Amino acid sequence: xxxxxxxxDAAEVRGYVELIARTVTRPWTIMEICGGQTHTFxxxxxxxxxPETITLVHGPGCPVCVTPLEQIDxxxxxxxxxxxxxxxxxxxxxxxxxxTDLLSVKARGGDVRMVYSPLDAVTLAQRHxxxxxxFFAVGFETTAPxxxxxxxxxAKLGLANFSILCSHxxxxxxxxxxxxxxxxASPGAHRVQAFLAAGHVCAVMGTREYEPIAGRxxxxxxxxxxxxxDLLQGVYLAVRALEAGRVxxxxxxxxxxxxxxxxxxxxxxxxxxTVCDRAWRGIGVIPASGYALAPAYERFDAARRFDVGTITAxxxxxxxxxQVLQGRKKPHECAAFxxxxxxxxxxxxxxxxxxxxxxxxxxxxxxP
Amino acid sequence: xxxxxPPPVDFTGPSCPIPLSEYxxxxxxxxxxxxxxHTLIExxxxxxxxxxxxxxLHDGAVLDVPAGRLAVSTxxxxxxxxxxxxxxxxxxxxxxxxxxxxxxxxRPLALTTGFVLEExxxxxxxxxxxxSLAQAAREAGVSVVTGDTKVVDRGKGDGVFxxxxxxxxxxxxxxxxxxxxxxxxxxxxxxxxxxxGIAILSVREGLAFETSIRSDAASLxxxxxxxxxxxxxEVHVLRDPTRGGLASATNEIAASxxxxxxxxxxxxxxAEPVRGACEILGLDPLYVAxxxxxxxxxxxxxxxxxxxxxxxxxxxxxxxxxxxxxAEHPGRVFLRSRIGGARVVDMLxxxxxxxxx
Amino acid sequence: MCLGVPGRVTQVAENAxxxxxxxxxxxxxxxxxxxxYVPEVKVGDYVIVHVGFAISVVSEEEAAETFELLRxxxxxxxxxxxxxxxDAAEPGA
Numbered sequence: 001x002x003x004x005x006x007x008x009d010a011a012e013v014r015g016y017v018e019l020i021a022r023t024v025t026r027p028w029t030i031m032e033i034c035g036g037q038t039h040t041f042x043x044x045x046x047x048x049x050x051p052e053t054i055t056l057v058h059g060p061g062c063p064v065c066v067t068p069l070e071q072i073d074x075x076x077x078x079x080x081x082x083x084x085x086x087x088x089x090x091x092x093x094x095x096x097x098x099x100t101d102l103l104s105v106k107a108r109g110g111d112v113r114m115v116y117s118p119l120d121a122v123t124l125a126q127r128h129x130x131x132x133x134x135f136f137a138v139g140f141e142t143t144a145p146x147x148x149x150x151x152x153x154x155a156k157l158g159l160a161n162f163s164i165l166c167s168h169x170x171x172x173x174x175x176x177x178x179x180x181x182x183x184x185a186s187p188g189a190h191r192v193q194a195f196l197a198a199g200h201v202c203a204v205m206g207t208r209e210y211e212p213i214a215g216r217x218x219x220x221x222x223x224x225x226x227x228x229x230d231l232l233q234g235v236y237l238a239v240r241a242l243e244a245g246r247v248x249x250x251x252x253x254x255x256x257x258x259x260x261x262x263x264x265x266x267x268x269x270x271x272x273x274t275v276c277d278r279a280w281r282g283i284g285v286i287p288a289s290g291y292a293l294a295p296a297y298e299r300f301d302a303a304r305r306f307d308v309g310t311i312t313a314x315x316x317x318x319x320x321x322x323q324v325l326q327g328r329k330k331p332h333e334c335a336a337f338x339x340x341x342x343x344x345x346x347x348x349x350x351x352x353x354x355x356x357x358x359x360x361x362x363x364x365x366x367x368p
Numbered sequence: 369x370x371x372x373x374p375p376p377v378d379f380t381g382p383s384c385p386i387p388l389s390e391y392x393x394x395x396x397x398x399x400x401x402x403x404x405x406h407t408l409i410e411x412x413x414x415x416x417x418x419x420x421x422x423x424x425l426h427d428g429a430v431l432d433v434p435a436g437r438l439a440v441s442t443x444x445x446x447x448x449x450x451x452x453x454x455x456x457x458x459x460x461x462x463x464x465x466x467x468x469x470x471x472x473x474x475r476p477l478a479l480t481t482g483f484v485l486e487e488x489x490x491x492x493x494x495x496x497x498x499x500s501l502a503q504a505a506r507e508a509g510v511s512v513v514t515g516d517t518k519v520v521d522r523g524k525g526d527g528v529f530x531x532x533x534x535x536x537x538x539x540x541x542x543x544x545x546x547x548x549x550x551x552x553x554x555x556x557x558x559x560x561x562x563x564x565g566i567a568i569l570s571v572r573e574g575l576a577f578e579t580s581i582r583s584d585a586a587s588l589x590x591x592x593x594x595x596x597x598x599x600x601x602e603v604h605v606l607r608d609p610t611r612g613g614l615a616s617a618t619n620e621i622a623a624s625x626x627x628x629x630x631x632x633x634x635x636x637x638x639a640e641p642v643r644g645a646c647e648i649l650g651l652d653p654l655y656v657a658x659x660x661x662x663x664x665x666x667x668x669x670x671x672x673x674x675x676x677x678x679x680x681x682x683x684x685x686x687x688x689x690x691x692x693x694x695a696e697h698p699g700r701v702f703l704r705s706r707i708g709g710a711r712v713v714d715m716l717x718x719x720x721x722x723x724x725x
Numbered sequence: 726m727c728l729g730v731p732g733r734v735t736q737v738a739e740n741a742x743x744x745x746x747x748x749x750x751x752x753x754x755x756x757x758x759x760x761x762y763v764p765e766v767k768v769g770d771y772v773i774v775h776v777g778f779a780i781s782v783v784s785e786e787e788a789a790e791t792f793e794l795l796r797x798x799x800x801x802x803x804x805x806x807x808x809x810x811x812d813a814a815e816p817g818a
Contacts, residue, residue: 001731001751001752002731002733002771003731003771003783003788004730004731015799016799019799019802022802022803023802034727035727036727036728089776116776116777117759117776117777117778118776118777119759119777120777139727140727142727142729142775142780143727143775143776145762145778145780146759146775146776146777146778149744149759149761149762149778153742153744156742157742198727199729200727200729200773200775200780201727203729203773203780203781204780204781226729233791233795236795236798236799237795240798240802252791252795254784254787254788254790254791255783255784255785255787255788255791256729256731256773256781256783256784257781262762262763262780262781264761264762264763264764265762265780268762
């Protein structure tokens with residue numbers, strides 16, 4: 001497959017591993033933002049090929065993991081209502097709320113269906129005018145344009161039976177929050193010294209908005225793709241910048257990412273969404289870190305359309321997802337890891353989401 | 369062990385033997401045990417499965433069974449959608465059970481079929497399924513000797529469920545058992561993986577995509593017989609990677625025998641379009657179902673012979689050695705990736721779901 | 726974020742709602758994809774597809790350039806000391 005196989009070439013991979021080893025002269029801590037990057041690192045085993053002096057820290061880039069428990073509980077309550085046709089990406093189906101999950105709701109008679117694209121949910125709404133079709137709009141900026149188009153289409157078609165439960169989160173504010181929280185062990189020094197930024201988020205939003213972050217916090221930020229070679233090239237560029245004391249944004253994923261990003265997509269995002277404060281599960285409220293529907297499209301907001309009463313979400317006291325998502329702890333450092341918390345019986349989202357660090361560690365048996 | 373050639377029967381042209389103008393759909397009366405049930409059985413099932421053991425239409429069939437060890441296996445088929453590229457629930461109902469027998473090292477003798485039909489099922493759809501089942505059975509050299517039909521109320525049955533039970537005979541000199549895998553054994557795989565699961569997904573609502581991929585569903589007793597003839601008792605384990613894919617099958621072997629397994633990613637074949645489909649859905653081919661492939665765990669001295677026997681058979685042209693059994697990490701399966709990294713291949717807790725992340 | 730897979734555009738057309746749609750091929754598996762966000766796309770182009778939407782057209786030149794640039798950096802690194810603070814321009818900036 002073009003633009004895939006070239007980035008999985010064994011010889012090239014070895015070459016970059018050696019190059020990185022030759023370039024490193026002291027320990028560095030690098031965070032990869034995105035769950036997709038984490039997944040590739042662990043699945044290909046590339047993270048273990050890196051020299052020991054490089055510490056990889058996994059970031060909060062799993063939109064499933066950071067969706068607040070209240071939002072999941074709200075989704076479950078809506079999905080359980082008769083007359084509702086609840087649609088979702090596959091990722092969310094097994095994520096547990098306080099007491100249940102979407103697959104269990106389905107088992108008890110709820111109409112819960114997996115879709116590949118948000119437009120499929122719009123098509124369902126057209127085909128079933130007697131049902132209320134709800135789409136669980138979870139994701140980072142990569143997915144926002146797709147969800148925006150679904151809403152925009154629904155508006156154009158004059159659909160009265162379509163709505164979305166919006167749980168969009170934005171990357172740059174999360175990075176700021178991580179950089180802004182100092183390491184208690186060494187105050188004044190950042191824990192994370194460089195970032196591998198999410199290539200597909202940047203394909204949509206461009207790389208510009210990362211420049212002030214790099215400048216303000218004096219860190220190198222390298223935008224990377226998701227294949228093993230992309231990540232290794234990204235690590236190489238990050239290490240090279242760190243060794244040279246250089247800060248700023250570099251773009252390893254230039255074949256798909258430009259500084260300006262996708263203007264057409266950004267225009268529709270501005271039309272359909274507004275930026276709002278968002279709670280990130282395990283982290284807390286980060287100002288201006290999410291999308292909500294703009295006033296002109298509020299009628300498509302499932303949270304307004306369905307009154308499901310007050311939701312009180314109860315997190316497991318054992319779950320340290322927040323620490324894991326901020327890169328402060330590794331999954332196997334959690335006391336419940338592999339014991340009370342397993343993929344069959346997850347206590348928190350990072351264990352059940354396919355991109356979650358805890359699930360990845362469990363599946364690929366990562367231990368100290 | 370060659371399969372008998374199927375007799376020339378034409379089922380492609382003629383329409384359903386139950387007059388559709390009278391009974392376009394299956395009704396509760398068809399399951400009542402009275403005249404309509406008999407009509408259904410005689411005109412449809414008997415006509416399609418015609419064989420001496422079935423003719424008496426007694427409560428059960430009496431067979432002459434050769435001396436030896438008897439293998440028996442049962443499976444129920446609920447696949448949706450019922451028709452998919454490369455097969456349907458009828459043909460699958462034969463291949464699946466024949467293959468379970470083959471994985472015991474058995475030559476299949478006979479099948480039973482139990483149908484649970486939902487009231488309202490289109491009669492000609494049932495006919496197509498029955499024809500397909502009959503054809504698969506004929507090609508596999510197996511007779512359907514007895515069966516059962518029930519009809520359930522509309523809404524209680526998802527169209528049609530089929531149960532098939534198979535009996536077979538295990539020849540002398542065959543000793544396959546899940547716990548016989550030994551360190552040093554080679555892992556042979558009969559061909560490319562993930563075709564079946566992807567073919568099903570390609571026609572499933574909400575995920576449909578265009579592809580030339582067809583299910584690989586096929587009866588494997590012929591090729592298994594060839595391998596057993598070539599390597600006899602040195603074939604330690606036979607396993608077909610159905611639900612849960614190669615990953616689950618290898619984990620089961622590792623757990624049963626308490627050994628470690630090491631897989632070589634570059635030896636495992638995946639067709640390009642299957643790879644493409646897995647990429648866009650975010651699926652790992654190792655966990656996708658197969659219905660016409662099998663694993664053989666073979667003692668090292670016999671591995672090349674067994675591989676040659678596989679490759680000589682039409683269903684095994686792409687057979688390869690994909691791994692080995694080791695003493696290390698008992699119960700765990702490791703994969704060496706194409707780029708040289710290693711990772712654990714774990715059992716999944718539930719069904720693998722497409723993802724966006 | 727997220728699963729974005731490169732595929733080759735084999736068809737481009739507006740649908741009944743005036744939305745630009747197309748067919749994208751992934752090694753032999755074809756999917757219907759919304760091309761509204763890549764209006765400049767042509768048949769034969771490669772696009773990155775995420776949840777049924779093309780979010781970017783893949784640039785072969787940039788792909789080749791990045792490879793080349795990094796290769797040269799690697800060679801340079803072999804020949805000399807690690808680079809100092811006032812270094813060459815960042816790639817792809």
